[in-house]
Amino acid sequence: MYGFIWRRLPGGTAARLVVFLLLIGIAAGLLWYVVFPWLAPRVPVDQPW
Amino acid sequence: MRAALRVVCEIGVTAGVVLLMFCAYLLWGTGSYTERHQRVLQQQFEQEIHEKNGKRSLGRIRLGSALALLRIPRLGPDYTFAIVEGVDAEALREGPGHYPGTALPGQTGNFVVSGHRTTYLAPFNRIGELRRGDDIVVDTHEARYTYRVTRKEVVLPTRLDVIAPVPGHPSEPPSKALITLTTCNPMYSASERLIVHGVLADRERRT
Numbered sequence: 001m002y003g004f005i006w007r008r009l010p011g012g013t014a015a016r017l018v019v020f021l022l023l024i025g026i027a028a029g030l031l032w033y034v035v036f037p038w039l040a041p042r043v044p045v046d047q048p049w
Numbered sequence: 050m051r052a053a054l055r056v057v058c059e060i061g062v063t064a065g066v067v068l069l070m071f072c073a074y075l076l077w078g079t080g081s082y083t084e085r086h087q088r089v090l091q092q093q094f095e096q097e098i099h100e101k102n103g104k105r106s107l108g109r110i111r112l113g114s115a116l117a118l119l120r121i122p123r124l125g126p127d128y129t130f131a132i133v134e135g136v137d138a139e140a141l142r143e144g145p146g147h148y149p150g151t152a153l154p155g156q157t158g159n160f161v162v163s164g165h166r167t168t169y170l171a172p173f174n175r176i177g178e179l180r181r182g183d184d185i186v187v188d189t190h191e192a193r194y195t196y197r198v199t200r201k202e203v204v205l206p207t208r209l210d211v212i213a214p215v216p217g218h219p220s221e222p223p224s225k226a227l228i229t230l231t232t233c234n235p236m237y238s239a240s241e242r243l244i245v246h247g248v249l250a251d252r253e254r255r256t
Contacts, residue, residue: 001055001056001059001060001063002059003055028070031067031070031071032070032074032078036070036071036074036078037078037082039071040074040075040079040168041138041139041142043075044239045075045167045168045237045238045239046075046165046166046167046168046233046237046238046239
């Protein structure tokens with residue numbers, strides 16, 4: 001999966017690395033700011049009533 | 050075969066990392082949401098007290114605004130949380146919530162407040178440290194109520210009688226003004242409830 005993405009990226013090793021890290025950053029950001037806030041109230045952890 | 054196995058491995062490791070991230074989010078990420086709301090709620094409340102000094106009537110609680118400010122000196126001089134109305138998930142994300150239908154601050158009966166133990170800024174994380182005789186200060190628009198801790202207990206979530214007007218005796222009519230704080234126990238779980246009871250010791254009207 002990661003190898004496939006890596007091979008599809010353009011440019012040399014350095015350029016690929018930058019884009020690759022950028023993609024990971026975007027994915028992490030989406031999770032943290034969009035997916036997790038939506039999911040958190042739906043998970044029965046720490047519900048004190 | 051090998052390639053397929055690798056894909057499965059990669060997905061598994063990715064899922065693990067995402068799960069860890071979610072745990073981190075619950076513990077630390079959720080706090081920023083609560084912090085934002087608390088800042089606004091507390092500011093609004095202080096302002097309302099300033100403006101309407103002494104000219105407010107009991108029971109006028111605007112939806113979406115704080116009902117009272119909670120201060121617990123044992124947990125630090127800066128320990129202040131705005132109490133909101135309601136104990137559903139949405140309300141408790143903003144701060145500790147007043148259990149609807151239970152007494153209001155200072156009223157005869159049981160003023161019940163629920164709060165998160167580990168997530169959303171964890172307002173009630175350390176209420177287990179409270180000892181008998183500790184102050185729980187509740188500031189409303191009309192007055193400052195000081196409750197004294199009387200006892201603590203750990204119960205199952207089904208023990209609804211702890212929030213009765215007379216805790217433990219659901220059918221008895223109340224004669225005292227009590228406070229009850231409830232939160233999750235043990236930490237990171239919801240299998241039990243940690244309960245702190247207190248009784249009204251002092252009321253100081255705003256002039």
